[in-house]
Amino acid sequence: MMKMRKLGSQGLEVSALGLGCMGMSEFYAGRDEAESIATLNLALDSGLTFLDTADMYGVGANEELVGRVVRERRDRVVVATKFGNVRGEDGSFKGVNGRPDYVCQACDASLKRLGIEVIDLYYQHRVDPEVPIEETVGAMAQLVQAGKVRYLGLSEAAPDTIRRAHATHPISALQTEYSLWSRDPEAEILPTVRELGIGFVPYSPLGRGFLTGQFKSPEDIPADDYRRSSPRFQGEAFAKNLALVSEIETMAAAKRCTPAQLALAWVLAQGEDIVPIPGTKRRTYLKDNLGALDVTLIKDDLARIDAILPPGAAEGTRYAIPQMASLNL
Numbered sequence: 001m002m003k004m005r006k007l008g009s010q011g012l013e014v015s016a017l018g019l020g021c022m023g024m025s026e027f028y029a030g031r032d033e034a035e036s037i038a039t040l041n042l043a044l045d046s047g048l049t050f051l052d053t054a055d056m057y058g059v060g061a062n063e064e065l066v067g068r069v070v071r072e073r074r075d076r077v078v079v080a081t082k083f084g085n086v087r088g089e090d091g092s093f094k095g096v097n098g099r100p101d102y103v104c105q106a107c108d109a110s111l112k113r114l115g116i117e118v119i120d121l122y123y124q125h126r127v128d129p130e131v132p133i134e135e136t137v138g139a140m141a142q143l144v145q146a147g148k149v150r151y152l153g154l155s156e157a158a159p160d161t162i163r164r165a166h167a168t169h170p171i172s173a174l175q176t177e178y179s180l181w182s183r184d185p186e187a188e189i190l191p192t193v194r195e196l197g198i199g200f201v202p203y204s205p206l207g208r209g210f211l212t213g214q215f216k217s218p219e220d221i222p223a224d225d226y227r228r229s230s231p232r233f234q235g236e237a238f239a240k241n242l243a244l245v246s247e248i249e250t251m252a253a254a255k256r257c258t259p260a261q262l263a264l265a266w267v268l269a270q271g272e273d274i275v276p277i278p279g280t281k282r283r284t285y286l287k288d289n290l291g292a293l294d295v296t297l298i299k300d301d302l303a304r305i306d307a308i309l310p311p312g313a314a315e316g317t318r319y320a321i322p323q324m325a326s327l328n329l
Contacts, residue, residue, distance in 0.1 A: 002047030003293060005275050007199025008172030012121065012151045014078045016268065017293060018050030019043045019286070020203060020279030021066050025058030033065065036281045040069040044076050046290055052175075052203070052277045054082035054125055055110050059091055067114035074116060080173075080201075081110050082125035082155060098128030100139035107143050123153035123175055133161050134168045141169035153201070159192040166196050178202035178276075180211055180248070180263050180305065181232070181241065181314035194273065205267045205276035206289075207232075207314075210241060212260040213249045237315040247308045257295045260285070264292035266305055 003016040024036035040051070053066045063081060070077050083106035086094040097106075110119060122143065124136055143149040151172040154165055165171050174193050178185050179202065193200050206212055208227055215221060215233070227233045232241055245259065252262040260278075267276045278289045297305075 002049070004049075005199075005272055007121075007201070007273070007275060008151065008170065009197040010151055010170050010172050012078070012172045012199070014050035014275055015048045016275060017048060017264070017290065018052055018080075018201070018275055018277035019048055020277040021051060021053045021062055021281075022057045023279045024065055024281040025062035031281065035283070036065060037069060039281055039283050039286050040066065041073075042283050043286055044069070044073055046286075048290070049076060050078050050080065050275065050277065052080045052201075052279075053114075054085070054123075055106060055113075056082075056085040056087050056125065059087050059089065060109070060113050063110055063113040067116065071115045078120040079114060079116060080121035080123065080153070081114065081119055082123040082175075083107065083110065084125035084128065084155075096126045096128045098124060098131040098133075098136035100135055103136060103139035104143065107148055111148060118147060119149045121151045121153050121173060122149040123155045123173070124157075125155050127154070127157050127161055133157075133165045137165045137168040137171075144169070155203075159188050162189075162192055162196065162198070166198065171196070171198050173199040173201050173275075175201040175203055175277075177204045178267065178274075179205045179207045180266055180309045181207045181244070183309075183311040186311060190271075194271075200271070200274045202267055202274060202276045204279075206260055206263055206278050211245060211248065211263040212258070213245055215242075231317050232314060240315040244309055244313060248305075251301075251304060251308070255295065255301070257291065258288055260288050261292040261295050262297075262305075264289060265295035265297050266302070268292065269297050269302060 004013050005016045006013050051066055053062045055063060070079055084096050084098055086097045088094055140152050152169055153173040153175060154162060154171055155175040162174060176185050176189060221227050221233060231237055248262060249259050252259045255262060264276060264278060280286050
């Protein structure tokens with residue numbers, strides 16, 4: 001039976017592992033719609049209940065894809081989507097929008113693409129520096145009152161922003177990158193959300209695939225794959241990070257699990273209030289990820305992992321400079 005976890009203190013409960021759907025529609029190479037749909041259905045058949053998408057993924061295409069599965073199995077799934085990153089029809093990025101009128105428009109558009117009547121968890125994808133968070137969350141709260149949204153979330157928000165948002169309307173979940181090679185949230189973010197009773201949803205818990213051991217050189221990454229431009233996947237940074245992952249591979253072999261399962265088990269072991277959402281568009285990787293739920297890490301295991309990949313061990317920033325500038329740090 002699938003293990004369940006609570007996000008926040010407002011009643012939201014989801015499977016201990018979620019599924020990030022972004023790569024099914026954009027950014028990562030090798031997309032296959034039929035395989036993506038099969039992966040979504042297998043996830044739900046396996047007891048996973050938590051699907052994560054956003055209006056910007058594939059410029060709406062990912063919500064439409066997820067919606068095709070969700071509509072037929074609505075009672076089995078908690079649908080999370082996001083707004084705020086604005087894109088043109090040609091895929092161009094047009095900045096971040098947190099204005100109240102846009103919040104309502106974005107929600108209606110997402111509901112239409114998903115083909116559902118209510119979004120279970122609605123995140124602000126990125127904080128708009130031009131709009132007070134109280135105004136944005138105030139508009140999101142109106143969506144809850146209108147019955148269009150059940151629970152509210154934030155993504156990549158700083159501690160002060162989280163506090164102000166939560167004071168405006170209860171926030172159930174904060175989504176931020178967190179993994180063995182992205183441990184920044186441990187300093188301030190995790191203590192803040194735990195103080196406020198907010199759940200934590202790590203995205204990219206497998207380091208965009210690097211922590212699985214599947215990449216042995218930068219050339220292993222397809223030319224049209226986003227990761228080609230990621231600082232941690234380039235040059236000397238790649239080599240240094242690969243050496244760290246090789247130690248994780250050795251430890252995984254000793255534990256009789258895969259590197260991906262070890263990396264996910266580590267995230268899961270950081271607290272019952274944490275629900276990682278590893279992304280995949282293939283059933284093979286989904287099955288591997290689900291196996292992490294059966295991996296038990298004892299105190300000595302966790303200490304060894306800390307010694308291999310302490311905070312700050314990864315070489316390179318997690319995004320390129322322009323994208324780092326968009327984060328609410």
